[in-house]
Structures are given as C-alpha cells and as structure tokens.
Amino acid sequence: MTDFHCHLLYGVDDGARTPQESMDMLQRAAQEGVTTLIATPHARRPDMDTRPVRDAFRELQPFAKDMGILLRLGFECNLSALQVQDLGSARRFCIEKTNVLLLEFPEDNWPGTWREILYDLQAEGMRLVLAHPERCRPIQRDARVLTTLTEMGVHLQVNVSSLRGYFGPRHALARRIARLGRIGAIGSDAHCTQDYEGFRGIARRLPASALNPAFL
Numbered sequence: 001m002t003d004f005h006c007h008l009l010y011g012v013d014d015g016a017r018t019p020q021e022s023m024d025m026l027q028r029a030a031q032e033g034v035t036t037l038i039a040t041p042h043a044r045r046p047d048m049d050t051r052p053v054r055d056a057f058r059e060l061q062p063f064a065k066d067m068g069i070l071l072r073l074g075f076e077c078n079l080s081a082l083q084v085q086d087l088g089s090a091r092r093f094c095i096e097k098t099n100v101l102l103l104e105f106p107e108d109n110w111p112g113t114w115r116e117i118l119y120d121l122q123a124e125g126m127r128l129v130l131a132h133p134e135r136c137r138p139i140q141r142d143a144r145v146l147t148t149l150t151e152m153g154v155h156l157q158v159n160v161s162s163l164r165g166y167f168g169p170r171h172a173l174a175r176r177i178a179r180l181g182r183i184g185a186i187g188s189d190a191h192c193t194q195d196y197e198g199f200r201g202i203a204r205r206l207p208a209s210a211l212n213p214a215f216l
C-alpha cells in the first residue's frame with residue numbers, strides 16, 4: 001500500500017531529525033505494510049532550497065529498497081509556497097516524474113480565491129491532491145465544499161490517524177469522506193515512528209483505490 005504523506009526525510013522539517021530516525025520510520029512503515037512511500041517535507045516558501053531534501057532522499061532510497069519500500073520524493077506544498085503571479089512554478093514541488101501536487105490548505109481562513117487557485121494550478125497542467133481535507137474547517141462546516149472539490153477533480157488525501165476511533169469534527173469528516181468512497185489516497189503524515197500506530201489495522205478496511213491511488 002502507498003503512504004502518500006510522510007515527514008521521514010531527516011533534518012529538513014519538523015519530522016525525522018537524524019538518518020537513524022528516518023530509517024526507524026522506514027522500518028516501522030514496512031511493518032505496517034507500506035510498500036510505496038512518498039516523502040513529503042513541508043514546502044512553505046516559493047524559493048525553498050530543495051537541495052537538503054534531495055540529498056536526504058538520495059541517501060535513504062537504498063535503505064528503503066532493502067526494506068521493500070519504493071521511496072518517492074514529493075512535497076507538502078503549503079499555500080504560502082505558491083507564487084500568485086507564477087503558479088506554474090509550483091511544478092517543482094510535484095511528486096518526482098509526475099504532475100501530481102500534494103497541496104496543503106490552511107485549517108481555517110481559506111482565501112476567497114481558493115477555487116481560482118485550484119483551477120489555475122490545473123490549467124498549468126498539475127493534478128491536485130488536497131492533504132488531510134478533514135482538518136479544514138471550511139469543509140467541516142460546509143459539505144458543499146467537498147462536492148466542489150470532487151467536481152473539480154481534486155483528489156483527497158485523508159490521514160489514517162483521523163480515522164481512529166475518537167470523536168470530533170476531524171474524525172467525523174474523515175469518516176464521511178470514507179463512506180462516500182472519496183478517499184483518493186491515505187497518508188500517515190508521520191513525523192516519528194509512533195505516528196504509524198494502528199496504520200495497518202485502519203488501512204486494511206479501506207478500498208484498494210485508496211491504498212494504491214491510480215492517479216499516481
């Protein structure tokens with residue numbers, strides 16, 4: 001199965017801090033049944049220097065392979081990493097060798113132009129995946145936003161941890177997206193090994209289309 005969202009590259013964001021922590025996370029992911037893992041460090045500035053990311057990625061790739069994991073490089077592209085005048089430049093944050101962009105919207109206070117931003121990114125040839133939509137209050141508050149996203153062809157990446165057995169708006173929305181069959185991809189959003197707790201158990205109840213996204 002594919003973990004579409006993970007902060008396992010060491011030293012580049014608030015995820016793994018050392019190569020050892022990265023390797024522990026890879027091992028844990030393998031134990032949970034992950035066979036493809038997209039490393040998605042935070043991108044929060046358009047001019048982000050991606051060299052440290054690429055270095056950590058290249059170093060870890062052979063270890064991942066040894067553990068039976070295909071490691072791929074992407075980013076979690078925050079709205080703040082987009083250049084309004086040049087949205088096409090966001091292509092540098094797409095998953096390697098694809099035009100698939102994992103996009104992170106704020107949990108609250110979406111810009112009034114959010115639809116235009118999505119349309120414009122699509123017009124630039126990018127296929128969009130929204131990271132953990134269940135965390136976004138504009139979607140929690142108004143079910144029509146979910147419909148709009150689906151109608152626009154935006155894929156939804158739900159965090160497995162949001163599907164765990166507790167209550168609250170985040171959990172409720174993740175469950176609703178699952179019930180509607182609209183989970184396009186799942187992610188651990190793991191920053192450390194403990195974040196993989198229960199991953200396999202929850203993932204195995206989801207449809208194959210969520211575990212191995214066809215759009216990738």
Ligand SMILES: [Fe+2]
Binds near residue numbers: 005006007076189
């Ligand atoms: Fe994340």
